Amino acid sequence: MPMPWVARSLNDEERAQLVADPTAATQLAAVPGKQHIELKTTWHGLKWLLAAGEDIPSGAEDAILGGTELPSEPGHPVRIIDANAVEKIATALDPVTADDVRDAFDIDQMLDASVYPPIWGDPDVLEKKVVPAFEKLRRFYLQSAAEKRAVLIVVG
Numbered sequence: 001m002p003m004p005w006v007a008r009s010l011n012d013e014e015r016a017q018l019v020a021d022p023t024a025a026t027q028l029a030a031v032p033g034k035q036h037i038e039l040k041t042t043w044h045g046l047k048w049l050l051a052a053g054e055d056i057p058s059g060a061e062d063a064i065l066g067g068t069e070l071p072s073e074p075g076h077p078v079r080i081i082d083a084n085a086v087e088k089i090a091t092a093l094d095p096v097t098a099d100d101v102r103d104a105f106d107i108d109q110m111l112d113a114s115v116y117p118p119i120w121g122d123p124d125v126l127e128k129k130v131v132p133a134f135e136k137l138r139r140f141y142l143q144s145a146a147e148k149r150a151v152l153i154v155v156g
Contacts, residue, residue: 003076003116003156005043005064009035009086009144010152018080018152022070025078029154037140042133043155044116049130050096053104059092063141065153076156083148090145093138098131105130 006029010018018025029036039046047064050056066089067081081089110120119125144151 004041005039005153005155006030007037007039007140007151007153009140009147009149010080011149015080015082015150015152018070022072022078025070025072025152026154029152035144035149037136039133039137041117041119042129045110045120045130046101046134046137048110048113048115049101049104049134052106052109053096053100055100056096056104057092059088060096063089063093063137065155067151067153072154073156076154078155079153081151081153083145083150086141086149086151087145090141093141096134096138098135101131101134102126 008029008031010028014028018028043064047061050061050063053060062081062085065077065079067079067085070078070080072078105120105126107120111118119129141151
C-alpha cells in the first residue's frame with residue numbers, strides 16, 4: 001500500500017497547538033497552501049539519495065524524517081522539526097543541485113537496498129518524479145527556514 005509523505009511548515013502558534021494535541025497532525029498537514037508539500041511515494045527514494053550522495057552534505061536526509069516523533073498510529077510516523085533544525089536542514093540542502101541527486105541515483109543499489117516503492121527501474125522515474133520532488137523539497141525547506149518556521153511531517 002502506498003505511503004505518501006506530506007509536510008507543512010508551522011508558525012509558532014500552530015507548533016504549540018500541535019505539541020499540545022498531536023492528534024491534529026494529520027489534519028493540519030493536509031491543509032493546502034504555500035506551507036504545504038506532498039512527495040507522494042518518492043520520499044523514501046529521496047531520503048536514500050540524500051544520504052547516499054557523495055556531494056550531498058550530511059543532514060540533508062533529515063528533510064524527510066528528521067526531528068522528533070510525535071504520538072501517532074503505528075506504521076504512520078508523525079514528526080516535528082523545530083525551526084532551528086529546519087535551518088540546519090536548509091543549510092545542508094542549499095548547495096545541493098538536481099545533478100547531485102542524479103549522480104547519487106543508482107538503480108541497482110536502490111533495488112538491492114529495497115528502497116520503497118520498487119519503481120526505480122522505470123526509465124522516467126528520475127526525471128519525471130525524483131528530480132521535481134527534490135526541487136520542491138529544497139524550495140520548501142529554504143522557504144521554511146527563511147520564515148523561521150517549524151515543519152510537521154506525516155507519512156501514510
